Amino acid sequence: MASPALDVTGDAFTPLRRADDRRLLRIAGPAALVIFGVTGDLAQRKLLPAVYDLANRGLLSPAFSLVGFGRREWSADRFAAFVEQAVRRGARTPFRQQVWDQLAAGFRFVSGAFDDPAAYQQLDATLRELTRVRGTRGNAAFYLSIPPRHFSDVCDHLARQGLAGHDDRSWRRVVIEKPFGHDLRSAQALNAVVERVFAPDDIFRIDHYLGKETVQNILAFRFANAIFEPLWNANHIDHVQITMAEDIGIGGRAGYYDGIGAARDVIQNHLLQLLALTAMEEPTSFSPRALRSEKIKVLGALGLPADLEAHTARGQYLGGWQGGRLVHGYLDEEGTAPDSTTETYAAFRVDVHTRRWAGVPFYLRAGKRLGRRVTEIALVFREIPQQLFTPGQTAAMGPNALVIRVQPEEGITLRFGSKVPDTNMTVRDVNMDFVYGHSFAEASPEAYERLILDMLLGDPPLFPRHEEVELGWRVLDPIERLWAEHGRPEGYRPGTWGPASADTMLARDGRRWRRP
Structure with a gap:
């Protein structure tokens, strides 16, 4: 229409x-x-x-x-x-x-x-x-x-x-x-500054990712469909990967980015909010209070692994060829300190200590100068016992996965195995795709359109409150302290998917990163 x-x-x-x-x-x-x-x-x-x-x-x-x-x-x-x-x-x-x-x-x-x-x-x-x-x-x-x-x-x-x-x-x-502070203490101080002048319900913290149509569709996808919600738990899901990858460098943002890094810039806010929407229980309504309550429960239930060093990775992009052109390394970008230890890639594991997600690790990663620009949430399902098929018959098949694509091509992909059309019983991965641009005549509004309109209406479900911000810093602060003690980040070539330590991190758990 x-x-x-x-x-x-x-x-x-x-x-x-x-x-x-x-x-x-x-x-x-x-x-x-x-x-x-x-x-x-x-x-x-x-x-x-x-x-x-x-x-x-x-x-x-x-x-x-x-x-x-x-x-x-x-x-x-x-x-x-x-x-x-x-x-x-x-x-x-x-x-x-x-x-x-x-x-x-x-x-x-x-x-x-x-x-x-x-x-x-x-x-x-x-x-x-x-x-x-x-x-x-x-x-x-x-x-x-x-x-x-x-x-x-x-x-x-x-x-x-x-x-x-x-x-x-x-x-x-x-x-x-954002940024809503650079650690828990500064976030609390910042919240105190604003809240001594404005009432909590009159403060709107912008996280533009929450204004994206696909992010909002997580709630519709989960709670309006009878197909997926029964599978949305530890009985069926092996692990979850949340990725925000960019194929560009910092550009002219060194003044802001140096000293901040990938974890503070996008994981503490964007990716933890995506995690909260993915892992939350069904709210009693779509009211701001009900949505906020369920998100806070998830963020409050987050825990880091005991061996934090083994379950974190950070890197800094090097110079080299990407997309047919020679690009600068991070330390050669204008405005970057030559001895900077700021990471341009960050990844870590976090666990949600609730009954629904017991034993299901969530892996978060964000970086610049990676293989392509993509933001996605991938729920990777448990593999079935292969008693019927031989290893050779399923060699081209990976675990089933449900992938929610936030950008650039907004939509949802379901990956599952299908028989190859020949005389042998060979199974390989195929995709079932939903793409917003193909299914709806209406163009998706920009995130800031939705957020500015919601603010003018006084409708705050998509705006994180100070409790959510502070819970995010409680997760990230121990990781930042660990990294501050470990010198330089590991270098990685432009156009790749980050440092080798990130692959090693998942390999320790018997898993591997998706290559979008």
Whole structure:
């Protein structure tokens, strides 16, 4: 079914509404979105295009307003030109002049530093003017697309100016991006900074992976189908592999990445959240409280192996040929310290100490300059006793596997054995595939579209709370301490699947990594 068209014949655009249009309850009400760090890379590539795409799909109120906050001395018109450039470059929906004109009428820009009291006075006046002129009703969300070291300044000034408080007629929310600290102690300090100004239900921690359609489909796949849930346990599953692989290096991100590394960058947040959704019990509902409760139970049940050194691996990509071109090693990347011990590949085993998953190891890995770009969750089933078939007949068959592909080709693959069509009884692996792009006419929205809309609606199921963040650091901190004592990471060639120690890690358990 085609998406409802937009009525752009009047002064404001609104969705053409039908009685059966299920989007009606998902249209955000009047509000202002204030983006701190609006000239940064994330805002240009993701946030500003996502705002336009939401407007183009009729999911924002005609009163929606966008306020940029930055050091540049820009007028509203200059800011609008900057936003338009980002939208034309990054939006996934067509550019419509009438939609743009309505959206741009609500653009404002506040000039100032993050610690400048006068700038927050100007921001207060701007939000009051938008309430009066645009009808935003005093609702405002503050998106901190800035380094965490500035959170305290921004939150304190918002509080002093009275911008963080709200009443029964309006709301104020804050959105923060990862990293949520660099260890447990810093995460707790960061949470304390934000929570002394905003109530827990008004804090939205962005994990953009949770906005991806396939990640949300884990819940539908598990709990809406009678086929798979009976198999989703230790009786049938041998182990689980969660992979986030990139075929690129760090690019120009050395200033951020060096000293952070693969484990802190993506495993502590993205991959542990994927694990929680995979391993959780069925919630009583899809309410934020019910979903959060089940995720916290999983994260609280995680345990590391006794021999931690044997069940972790880290590496650092070397220079060499990849994809027909010569690429730099990590230590040769611009901005990287020449003696850096930051890992660009990280892998470790973690166990979920619940009845459902007793004895089933979860292997997590993430890395750069690997064989291809892919994020997936692979549930590898136990092998059956081969009493009927000879080893030769099943030599080309591996264990059955159910693979949930998060990116780039979103979908689900079921791998199982099938007889080869000849006169011999030979069995080999075949795949049964579901691909989003083939099965649905609707294009999947970008993750930031879903997350920004949920935040404006005050719907937080996809946003991790501080308990989840802190439980993730309780898992990772012992691994980081171990690695800090062991000098340099192991080198690995670009285009491979990481250091040899990662293969050895699984081989000790009698298993091997998938090669996506």
